Amino acid sequence: MVESFDSQRSRYASLGVVESLPGALIDSIWLIIDLDLKGVIPLTNMLYFDLINNDGKVTVHFSQEISTVQMAIDLPFPYSTEYPSQVFAFDDGNKETILLPAEMFE
Secondary structure, three states: OOOOOOOOOEEEEOHHHHHHOOHHHHHHHHHHHHHHHOOOOOOOOEEEEEEEEEOOEEEEEEEOOOOOOOEEEEEEEEOOOOOOOEEEEEEOOOEEEEEOHHHOOO
């Protein structure tokens, strides 16, 4: 069985994500997957990340289906109301992509 979210696979961010989030925040989501989630809990191929305003800074809240495990990570980045409220990380077995919910079925 191949595990989801292997850091050796190609990783991408969708056009919508690149246009709406700074690169450092996108990179931070990959780091959260690699350092805080992978190997700690079993991961499905679809991860959910809510972007929350925490006193003007970004908090990333992780969840996934079929799991009660959730995690919130405070980041040092300023929060913007222009940020999407949620992004997904999807692993199709060959590549991994961070995308907006509306882009999931495009």
